[in-house]
Amino acid sequence: xxxxxxxxxxxxxxxxxxxxxxxxxxxxxxxxxxxxxxxxxxxxxxxxxxxxxxxxxxxxxxxxxxxxxxxxxxxxxxxxxxxxxxxxxxxxxxxxxxxxxxxxxxxxxxxxxxxxxxxxxxxxxxxxxxxxxxxxxxxxxxxxxxxxxxxxxxxxxxxxxxxxxxxxxxxxxxxxxxxxxxxxxxxxxxxxxxxxxxxxxxxxxxxxxxxxxxxxxxxxxxxxxxxxxxxxxxxxxxxxxxxxxxxxxxxxxxxxxxxxxxxxxxxxxxxxxxxxxxxxxxxxxxxxxxxxxxxxxxxxxxxxxxxxxxxxxxxxxxxxxxxxxxxxxxxxxxxxxxxxxxxxxxxxxxxxxxxxxxxxxxxxxxxxxxxxxxxxxxxxxxxxxxxxxxxxxxxxxxxxxxxxxxxxxxxxxxxxxxxxxxxxxxxxxxxxxxxxxxxxxxxxxxxxxxxxxxxxxxxxxxxxxxxxxxxxxxx
Amino acid sequence: xxxxxxxxxxxxxxxxxxxxxxxxxxxxxxxxxxxxxxxxxxxxxxxxxxxxxxxxxxxxxxxxxxxxxxxxxxxxxxxxxxxxxxxxxxxx
Numbered sequence: 074x075x076x077x078x079x080x081x082x083x084x085x086x087x088x089x090x091x092x093x094x095x096x097x098x099x100x101x102x103x104x105x106x107x108x109x110x111x112x113x114x115x116x117x118x119x120x121x122x123x124x125x126x127x128x129x130x131x132x133x134x135x136x137x138x139x140x141x142x143x144x145x146x147x148x149x150x151x152x153x154x155x156x157x158x159x160x161x162x163x164x165x166x167x168x169x170x171x172x173x174x175x176x177x178x179x180x181x182x183x184x185x186x187x188x189x190x191x192x193x194x195x196x197x198x199x200x201x202x203x204x205x206x207x208x209x210x211x212x213x214x215x216x217x218x219x220x221x222x223x224x225x226x227x228x229x230x231x232x233x234x235x236x237x238x239x240x241x242x243x244x245x246x247x248x249x250x251x252x253x254x255x256x257x258x259x260x261x262x263x264x265x266x267x268x269x270x271x272x273x274x275x276x277x278x279x280x281x282x283x284x285x286x287x288x289x290x291x292x293x294x295x296x297x298x299x300x301x302x303x304x305x306x307x308x309x310x311x312x313x314x315x316x317x318x319x320x321x322x323x324x325x326x327x328x329x330x331x332x333x334x335x336x337x338x339x340x341x342x343x344x345x346x347x348x349x350x351x352x353x354x355x356x357x358x359x360x361x362x363x364x365x366x367x368x369x370x371x372x373x374x375x376x377x378x379x380x381x382x383x384x385x386x387x388x389x390x391x392x393x394x395x396x397x398x399x400x401x402x403x404x405x406x407x408x409x410x411x412x413x414x415x416x417x418x419x420x421x422x423x424x425x426x427x428x429x430x431x432x433x434x435x436x437x438x439x440x441x442x443x444x445x446x447x448x449x450x451x452x453x454x455x456x457x458x459x460x461x462x463x464x465x466x467x468x469x470x471x472x473x474x475x476x477x478x479x480x481x482x483x484x485x486x487x488x489x490x491x492x493x494x495x496x497x498x499x500x501x502x503x504x505x506x507x508x509x510x511x512x513x514x515x516x517x518x519x520x521x522x523x524x525x526x527x528x529x530x531x532x533x534x535x536x537x538x539x540x541x542x543x544x545x546x547x548x
Numbered sequence: 549x550x551x552x553x554x555x556x557x558x559x560x561x562x563x564x565x566x567x568x569x570x571x572x573x574x575x576x577x578x579x580x581x582x583x584x585x586x587x588x589x590x591x592x593x594x595x596x597x598x599x600x601x602x603x604x605x606x607x608x609x610x611x612x613x614x615x616x617x618x619x620x621x622x623x624x625x626x627x628x629x630x631x632x633x634x635x636x637x638x639x640x
Contacts, residue, residue, distance in 0.1 A: 109594040110580050114587065121586035122575050204591045205601070213601040222618060320631075352588055443597070486632050493624040497617040504610065511601060536624050543631040 116449040117350040120274055146355055148277045149345035150363030152429060153193060153338050154370035155284035159426030160241020160419055161234070161487050162332030163290070166374050167399050169325055170381035171391035175303045176313040178329065179375055185333035186371040188531070190363060191524045192499065195506045195517070196339050197359035200346030202515045207343040209440035211501050214511065223501055224441060226494040231337050231434045233487045235469035238427040240480050243473055245420030247397045257470045260424055264466045267428050268459055273348045273448040284425045287373045289418035294376035296411035297383050320542040324489070327539050330532065331488030336498040337433045344436035348447050353515065380407065380415060427466055435462035493536050499529045
């Protein structure tokens with residue numbers, strides 16, 4: 074580990090210390106150590122004990138040990154990708170299926186998730202090696218000036234995205250006739266309940282349990298009886314190509330990219346890896362976790378496109394559809410059960426993303442202001458962290474309930490803003506992951522850099538294409 | 549790294565569980581030494597609060613790239629707002 078490269082910052086004090094237990098505090102030998110340890114350390118050590126035990130079993134060639142290790146270390150990667158299949162993302166995929174059917178966008182979505190995988194893998198290594206969140210590393214290595222820029226992008230993007238999650242929650246439950254204030258209240262209650270555990274592990278399992286319901290789009294797609302031959306053909310040939318106005322196509326391309334690679338994902342997964350207590354030994358399983366998340370999210374995203382493709386085949390104009398309208402319009406072709414699954418899927422997508430994105434904001438806030446920022450801490454030890462988490466969610470929820478708030482405007486631009494903010498975020502990520510003083514032996518290799526630079530260039534080109542289509546709308 | 553005052557597991561290696569040892573029994577986490585044995589040196593919160601990565605020197609090229617990307621974001625945000633206003637028929 075490259076710890077020797079770090080500098081001691083004398084101005085930082087130890088802050089409030091919390092004896093782990095009365096027994097530890099009473100022992101003369103342990104008193105000094107106990108004074109320094111927090112609940113966060115103890116909870117993390119408990120998780121590390123479980124990982125050590127599983128790895129020890131694995132060394133003795135027990136299949137159970139291997140499975141146990143995989144179960145213990147899966148989490149941040151699956152969560153970040155399923156949370157990124159959020160309400161606006163699923164609506165983007167739904168709009169794609171409804172306007173262009175089965176064709177170019179099916180393999181394109183696979184490509185965007187491959188891009189996401191390249192980006193998120195780097196966050197696993199950064200978190201496991203440095204034990205620092207992304208915001209903290211940017212402030213440490215690039216200083217306050219650049220750090221504030223990065224945080225500005227994150228805060229703006231996170232808040233707008235959170236608003237769209239509550240729009241999705243409202244629209245999803247609206248299909249069942251639930252009033253907006255009640256729907257938004259349910260969403261806020263779930264976000265609040267998820268943080269009452271005081272344990273990262275419990276929070277992660279609860280959120281993953283919710284996230285797996287992103288798979289509701291799969292039975293909805295099966296009910297649409299998609300032509301599997303056409304799906305396979307499009308995956309191989311990338312055809313038929315989309316036809317229509319260049320601007321509309323570019324907007325959907327950007328929205329679909331923004332549905333897969335966004336700045337909050339970088340900040341969230343790195344902080345989650347740190348909070349989970351992952352170490353360099355866990356980078357391999359962490360990569361598998363990220364790959365699993367990308368695969369699941371790809372399948373569910375394609376399912377959303379397939380579920381709404383009947384609207385394209387029947388010539389229904391879905392350009393102004395929101396979540397509930399999609400579900401209602403689909404009912405004649407996928408039945409009431411299918412429409413119900415679709416609406417529940419949008420609700421779930423909003424809930425899980427609201428949990429993950431508000432947590433991402435709280436992690437970044439804690440890292441920048443140097444206050445406790447871990448789900449392994451009880452409320453009384455980290456109330457600024459939990460207040461930020463709940464406050465950001467509550468503000469977004471409240472905005473959704475304001476009459477005549479520009480919600481359609483926000484839904485329209487949120488994924489596009491995410492894509493446009495990605496190149497600077499990727500630049501910081503690439504600089505950090507190529508920094509030998511930070512990463513030691515775990516710096517990026519040539520292939521990893523080539524892939525990451527390619528992703529960055531593609532994102533910039535997509536953004537510039539959008540810009541040209543905006544300036545020259547007839548083009 | 550300068551000493552943090554914490555004696556912790558200095559490497560990525562984890563405590564080994566020997567054959568015959570009852571690894572199902574949870575460790576005594578009341579003992580802080582046991583807690584520290586499961587964590588890397590800079591994984592302990594108190595150590596993280598005391599030590600930070602220092603500022604890196606940004607070359608002219610890196611600074612130019614960061615400024616270029618910042619300019620890109622600002623220009624593109626303006627274009628997003630223009631296109632959104634156009635979508636709402638608020639500008640021609």
